[in-house]
Amino acid sequence: MLYTEAGQFSTTYRADRRVFRLRQDRIALGTLLAFAVAVVPLIGNDYWFSAILIPFLVLSLAGLGLNLLTGYAGQLSLGSAAFMAAGAFAAYNFNLRIEGLPLLVSFGLGGLVAALLSIVFGLPSLRIKGFYLIVSTLAAQFLIPWVLVKFGWFSNFNASGVITAPPLEIAGYDLSSPGGRYLLTLAVVIALAWLASNIVRSELGRNWMAVRDMDTAAAVIGISLPKAKLLAFGISGFYLGIAGSLWAFTYLGTVEPHGFDLARSFQVLFIIIIGGMGSILGNFLGAAFIVLFPLLLSNLAALLPVGLIDAGQLENIQKMVFGALIIAFLIREPDGLARLWQQFRARARRWPLRY
Amino acid sequence: MTEVVAPTTRAETLLQLDGISLSFGGVKAITDISFAVARGEICALIGPNGAGKSSLLNVINGVYRPQVGSVTFDGEVRRHMRPHHAAQRGIARTFQNIALFKGMTVLDNVLTGRNLKRRSTWVEQALRIGRAEREDDEQRSRAEDVIEFLHIQPWRETVVGKLPYGLQKRVELARALAAEPTLLLLDEPMAGMNAAEKRDMSRFIVDINREYGTTVVLIEHDIGVVMGISDHVVVLDYGRKIADGPPEEVRRNAEVIAAYLGTRH
Numbered sequence: 001m002l003y004t005e006a007g008q009f010s011t012t013y014r015a016d017r018r019v020f021r022l023r024q025d026r027i028a029l030g031t032l033l034a035f036a037v038a039v040v041p042l043i044g045n046d047y048w049f050s051a052i053l054i055p056f057l058v059l060s061l062a063g064l065g066l067n068l069l070t071g072y073a074g075q076l077s078l079g080s081a082a083f084m085a086a087g088a089f090a091a092y093n094f095n096l097r098i099e100g101l102p103l104l105v106s107f108g109l110g111g112l113v114a115a116l117l118s119i120v121f122g123l124p125s126l127r128i129k130g131f132y133l134i135v136s137t138l139a140a141q142f143l144i145p146w147v148l149v150k151f152g153w154f155s156n157f158n159a160s161g162v163i164t165a166p167p168l169e170i171a172g173y174d175l176s177s178p179g180g181r182y183l184l185t186l187a188v189v190i191a192l193a194w195l196a197s198n199i200v201r202s203e204l205g206r207n208w209m210a211v212r213d214m215d216t217a218a219a220v221i222g223i224s225l226p227k228a229k230l231l232a233f234g235i236s237g238f239y240l241g242i243a244g245s246l247w248a249f250t251y252l253g254t255v256e257p258h259g260f261d262l263a264r265s266f267q268v269l270f271i272i273i274i275g276g277m278g279s280i281l282g283n284f285l286g287a288a289f290i291v292l293f294p295l296l297l298s299n300l301a302a303l304l305p306v307g308l309i310d311a312g313q314l315e316n317i318q319k320m321v322f323g324a325l326i327i328a329f330l331i332r333e334p335d336g337l338a339r340l341w342q343q344f345r346a347r348a349r350r351w352p353l354r355y
Numbered sequence: 356m357t358e359v360v361a362p363t364t365r366a367e368t369l370l371q372l373d374g375i376s377l378s379f380g381g382v383k384a385i386t387d388i389s390f391a392v393a394r395g396e397i398c399a400l401i402g403p404n405g406a407g408k409s410s411l412l413n414v415i416n417g418v419y420r421p422q423v424g425s426v427t428f429d430g431e432v433r434r435h436m437r438p439h440h441a442a443q444r445g446i447a448r449t450f451q452n453i454a455l456f457k458g459m460t461v462l463d464n465v466l467t468g469r470n471l472k473r474r475s476t477w478v479e480q481a482l483r484i485g486r487a488e489r490e491d492d493e494q495r496s497r498a499e500d501v502i503e504f505l506h507i508q509p510w511r512e513t514v515v516g517k518l519p520y521g522l523q524k525r526v527e528l529a530r531a532l533a534a535e536p537t538l539l540l541l542d543e544p545m546a547g548m549n550a551a552e553k554r555d556m557s558r559f560i561v562d563i564n565r566e567y568g569t570t571v572v573l574i575e576h577d578i579g580v581v582m583g584i585s586d587h588v589v590v591l592d593y594g595r596k597i598a599d600g601p602p603e604e605v606r607r608n609a610e611v612i613a614a615y616l617g618t619r620h
Contacts, residue, residue: 013495014488195481202480206467210456217454220416221534222442222471231477278458
């Protein structure tokens, strides 16, 4: 009833191409964005910004980067964190070595460096597929952080290898407060998510899905497989590089290779598996799940009577519960949270009828 | 005085195979096959299983490279085709085991068939600037023509993997047709269909041939269909050509009868 499409017709192809064809969807999205941009900075506190919202946004962006490559173009990768590290260190170095370079330009250049590296490590995809390709991206995962630690130039010969990120300033505005960092992250994520939703619905996005679903047929209808695959690696690397810069600059406030280990790559992979492969929304749902669920578990644990569980064991138990829930969830809904959301919408359209 | 250009006759050759031989390791799939397909005709390739029919289609559009022989398409002689080049020159095909993009909608599959008609770059499309939007409209409009032609409008937004087999076959034909091909290669377009579906599919193939003037090379096992719709039949057996001619002639050929029914010894 509230979510009916009756009376809403697309009379042009352009109108029919919109992501949100229903007026209700557009209103809901607009409200959500307005809330995130205008209301959240006023009501949020430091804890919410620094511990929940910023990591949620950055991990969503990283998930988006991997999803373009794996969910859309069908190329498996376990090197996400390496490309994040490359982006973060490149952005740091550009910022450090070029006087007066605007912050967002450093981010962009960092993304481009990560994109180039991603293309290089994606070259084996022209010959091999699936699990074998994972080995190549795994090589990136070991090689890139190792290089960043091994050669002091990348961290400007800092003794500890941990560098404090430069102050966040855009056009004279200081964005170093938690609220400012949140807004900066949000703006970048919104812009890149918009771009990604355009890409996946363009010819390139269709070519990626064609390569994913049936590569011989894709070649026969004239799609260049090398171009489609390498563009997927490049664009994915760009997104991951920017996500890495944000992770270092706006979330941690420090640039260090150890935050970008294999565990981070797996975390990004879990985000897209839980959220949904081949879905833009899925990355946000998956990241929210990954960020919020451990918090929820620890809050629930706090409700237990004191002494029932040893405090030292609590963290391990949380991990086990989390792992078990992921497995249970994937058995129940292999297509991820995005699919659940689709089903919910399909039912909402018919509500209160049930057919 | 204006020069009179000879009208293109139906006998003009579009595709010519010369002495094609193809083997996989020691296994000979095709031995010294030559034949010509005239522009605008429907040519059927028939023969028992394993005769080399699908391999021959794969040679024509460059999936396989023959060891010997050459392929002449639209006046251009090549040692072998490449899939991308074949698509650019106007060869489209369907596969014996449906090769659709299963995770995409019918509309997206058909649009993907037109990917070579794009002029705008991916950057223009991603930022939605320049000619990208106008081109999107045009691509959609052409895709809708094909969807209408093959009567698949009700399933436009359906994910292809969820459609029944017969419809998937039709969507695959739509994807091939969307490329506006000069030559359409159909690998068993009616395999596994019931009589009504076969009748529809035969109708579509003949309509495509008449309305768009598309030359069709098809592989089919249903001899009734083959004799009914084709202008020209090529019969293969054990990788060799055993007959080549109009359907009535081929039907009376002793070697063809032997290959299909066996001979009395």
